Structure formats: C-alpha cells, structure tokens
Amino acid sequence: MQYSDQLLRYALPRVNDKATAKDLVQETFLAAWRNLDQFRGEISEKNWLFTILKNKIIDHFRKAVNRLTDSLPPATGDEPYFDENGHWAASGSPKDWGAQYQNPVETREFYEVLGRCKSRLKNIQNAVFTMKYMDGLESEQICKELNITPSNYWVLLHRAKLQLRSCLEKNWFTEE
C-alpha cells in the first residue's frame, strides 16, 4: 500500500479521471496479489507494481479504441481550426501568448488546467497523445499496442494536439 499514491500519480495524468485512476490502482494491487507466485524478486516490488499498472493503462486505452472501425468518425466540427482552403480560421487560429509563453509554467494551477483540457480529449485521442508525449512511445509501437492504422494514428494525434493547444490558449494563456 505504500506505493498506492505513487501509482495514482502515475495513472491520473494519463487517464484524466480520478475514479478511473483509482480503479486501475486497485486492479493493479489485486493482480499483484493474485500473481504473487510469479514475482520472483528479480525486479523491485515497486517496478513490478508499475509494470502491472502500465499494462492496465494500455488495456484501458485499448478498450477506448476497440470501438473504432477502419475509418475514424469525422472531427466533431465544434472547433473549426481551418477554413475550407486549409488556412487557419479566425476562431481557431493561434493567438499571441505574450509574456506567459516565455516563463516556464511551474504552477499547480496550470497543471490543473492542463489536466482539465486533457480530460476533454476524446478517449482515443487521449490514448494516442498520452502514449506518445507522456510515455515517449514511437508511432509503430502505439499503432501495435492499440491496433490502429498509421493513418488513424496521425489523424488522432493531430486532432489531439490542435484541441489541447486551443483549450490551453483559451483557459490559461489568454485569460484576462
């Protein structure tokens, strides 16, 4: 139980939902307990628990992706970033973040806003975005783990990035 908080802090920024993160931590302990005979002490307890958790998180992401067929649903169009010519649309184009951009963002409040913005991503977008930018996985690995095509991968990542940037801009960088 001594690692429960560390496990939670690993899961939560990835799955964006505390209830889900708690469930994953719980499942991790249950799996560890049930498979105690497989733990041979070759790695530390902590690493073993984290290995189980990482796999649980990937399973969680896979479930979100399982509902995808070959083609992705169209972008919801509630945030038109580009016009019909592919230029930045007035509503969606990047704004100047001014001095804020220059300062490193170290505040807790910022990370809360980032967490909320990330939680607004569709589950499949969040899965791809998290695996790439938090776990540092390459596209081939992500496609393999989630069983998606490379073309799906690029579309999902692209949408995730656009949405996250835009959300942060509205809720942090250009707030009065």
Added chain:
Amino acid sequence: MISCKQASEYLLRREEGKLPFSKRIQLLQHMAICGLCRLFHRQSRLVKQCTSQACEHCEDQLSETEKQQLIRQLQQQL
C-alpha cells in the same frame, strides 16, 4: 504552397522523422512565410514539454479511507 492545415500535419510527422524530403522542403517554405504556423509550432512545443512534466506535478493521493477500502477488498480476495 501547402496550406496551414497541411503544415500542421507535416510538423507532426517531421517530429518523428517521418516526413519525406520533398515535403520537408514544402514545410520549410510554408513556415518561412506563415507567422501563424510558426506560432502554432512554438506553442505546440510548449504543450508537449508541459505534458511530459505533468506527472511530476500531480499531487493527488488516496485518502486513508480509500486505502483501508482497498486493503479490505484485497483481503476479500484471499
């Protein structure tokens, strides 16, 4: 000349070294003249950086009650 939408897609692929040479040139040409895309690129980099650091700033924890609940559930599995 590629569009801003294409440029934003190319930027992603370039990050992973998966943009063919000819498209890299097209991207450079676009970025040279498009201030908005340059802005987008800088901002994207910041977002990526912050995302990778998000875990270090997570301060959540399980309450004592939640921990006790978890222990009870584990014990029920025995």
